[in-house]
Amino acid sequence: MATVNQLDSYFVNLINSLMTIERQPLTRLEEQRSKLNVTVGVYQDARSKLLELQSAVYALQSNNYTSALQESRVISITNRPSGLTVLSATASSTAVVGSYQITDVVLAKAHRVRSDAVAYIDQALGYSTGTGYIVLGGAESRSAGLSTPLTDTVIGVSTAEIDSGKKELGRGTYTIQVRNDSTAGWQFRLVDSNGKAVSIRNGSSETDTTSDWQAIPTGGGSFNAGRGLVIQFGDGSAYQEGSAEVNYISQGARITVSESDSLLDIVARINAATYAENDGVIASIIDKQLVLSAASTGSAYALNASNVIDNGAGGTSGVLHQLGLLASGSTAFKHEAIQEASNATFKVNGLTVTRATNTGLSDVIAGVTLNLAADAQGNYATLNVERDLSSAKSAITTFIEKFNAVVSYLEQKTSVTSIDSTTFTRGALADDMAFSELRLRLLSMFMNAYSNASAYSRLSDLGLSLNDSLQAAITDQAKLEQALTNDLSGVQTFLNEVMQAFDVELGRFTGTRSATSYVNEAVSLLNSQMGDLNAEITRMNTYLSERELYLNDQYAQIQAQLINLTYMRQMWASIYGTVNQLI
Known part of the structure; x- marks a missing residue:
């Protein structure tokens, strides 16, 4: 029998036509899978939008620690010399509202002392602490x-x-x-x-x-x-x-010095040392002189014989004396202080206040942390603490925006729209009545009356209503402003009740703060169906591959038989042609 290396185009087209018919069930399965994929995407998209609304709902419940429905404070600084900062401040929600005149400011200063000048700051001084050490920022021992x-x-x-x-x-x-x-x-x-x-x-x-x-x-x-x-x-x-x-x-830092050390080396060692809290010492070199500064401002942190100790007998000789920081034969400083240690003093509404530092003053005005600026010396400013309801207003606006987004989305996805008398388009969730019912419940909940201990029973009591397009809006800004300003606790009580109802309803679908999640369960079911479809599609693909191979083999055999018949016809034609010639 003849061997077929390539099927004739007639048979190829015939097999393709047959396979097209055989692939129709597979096409239907793949279309089902595509629809399921789209549906899963829509469910997940719906859950995402519901979660955004639920987050906005949660922010309006004052009984949770992230609630935005709280009164805060806003700070402003007025009545200060032009171009100057004078002070800055932050306030907690407990700060007492009012104006505070800050006057007669004297800034706290850190103690600063100096040594004699050396010839070269980067060459060996030839000084040594020997077997001892210098003590800075504290006592010899705690x-x-x-x-x-x-x-x-x-x-x-x-x-x-x-x-x-x-x-x-x-x-x-x-x-x-x-x-x-x-x-x-x-x-x-x-x-x-x-x-x-x-x-x-x-x-x-x-x-x-x-x-x-x-x-x-x-x-x-x-x-x-x-x-x-x-x-x-x-x-x-x-x-x-x-x-x-x-x-x-506290125990001071122990600094050792060898004869090969330069002034730069000594300064580096002082600045790298570990000190007790607020007892640090900062070293620098100015005009070839060693300058020591207390790291903390205030008279309590002044440098003196108790926290700047040389290692000589009785602390009256040693490297610090050789440098000319301490007076010969004494524990006192050789030179007058560059800057004396002093506390900050200022008046708040006429009352004199004294503190060791200029910043982080959280115990001067209740609920306020005050920071005196570098240009505050001798100056004045008025610190104003005012009520701030912006976070509460913003949270209500966000709730309305997310509510409208969800309602509009559900309307779009659950609707059936007429194109003409015989044609309709169906939203991706039109077959799931749960979402149609959710939209209606959300609209109803927005208009419902709620029993609670406040003076409000409906959202419209706060100026929030649905318009003719069933979109939520702040229809009476003055009413909302008055309620927030004059009765914030009542608004909190009422919205706790309303938003708890919203939270429970949304939680049934999202699974957040709920034992069940309709969306997750629906997606799980769809994924299970998709798994079955994938298995069927895999089986069908295997069958079609085998079927195509079978048809190719079958028609190859038919083509081979036809070729053989052609050869036989040609042979007999040749034989009978020769006989005819002989006759």
Whole structure:
């Protein structure tokens, strides 16, 4: 039999026609899969829009910690000399509304002292601390004393090494406050001289810290704060509420100097050293002179014989004396201070205030953190604290925008539109009544009356209504403004009720703050159907591939037979032609 290397075009076209017919079920399956893919996309898109509305709804519930329906404060600075900053400030929502005249400003300054000039700042000075060292920013060693104990409760203090990664307590007076909490029992915390709670070890952990109240160790005993201070508590048999006072002296940084060191080397070593909190020392070189500055402003952080210590006998000789920073044979500075340490003083509405720093002043005006600018010296300004309802208004506007977006989207996706008397177009969700019903429920909920403890029962009481196109809008801005300004707590009570209802309804579809999610369940079902379709499509593709191979083989055999018949016809024609010639 003849061998067929290539099918005749007649058979190729015939096979293609047959395969087109055979592929029709596959085409229908693929069209179903495409429709399912589109539907899944629409469901996911719908969930995304519902989630955006749900987020806007959640922001209007005042009983959640991210609520935007809160009154905040806005700061403005007026009545200051032209071109000057004078001060800046931030305010919490608890700040007392009002105007505060800041006058007679004297800025806090850091202590600054100098040495004699050296010949060359980058050449070896030939000075050495030998086996000793210079001490800067604190005492030779840390110490603590209990100036006011709390009988049978705080009975002593001592010192210990600093936990890794923590900064030593700065020198000063600290208060150990003790209370008997009705739930947590006996507790304590450490507070600095400015009344701010200090961050210390949280229990026995060397890594966790807290500035909050924490439990006194069971049975009393020692508590290591991890920052140099150790507190000794009584055995717990007769604890009492109150305060104990501690005087703490921080340990200074130890600086060594060798004969090969230049002034640049000494400055670098001073600036790289580790200091206790607020007790730092900053070194610089000006006109070939060593200049030491306290890192903190205020008279409490002045440099003196207690925190600038040379290593000679009695601290009266050594490298600092050779440099001419300290007077020969004395612990006093050789030269008059470049700048004396001083506190900031200013008046607030006529009341004189004194603080050690110029910035971060959070205990001057309640709820306000005040920062005096570098140009505040001798100047004045008025700090205005005003109510700010912009976040609440913005949250209501966002809710309306997202509500309208969802309602419009659902109307578009669930509608059936007539093109002509016989033709209609159906939205992607037209067959799912759940979304049509959701749209109607959302519109109804917007107009419903809600029972609550406020003076409002409908959103229209706040100036929010639906227009003729069923789009939400603020139709009475004055009514909303008046309610927010004069009765914010009532608005919060009412919107908590309304938005909780919205949140529950939306949660049924999104799954957020809900045990069920209609959309997720629907998508899961569609994905399952798609999995079945994919399996059927794979099976059909396999069948069609095999079917096409079979047809190719079958028609190849037919073509081979036809070729053989052609050869035979030609052979017999040749034979009979020869016989005829002989006759």
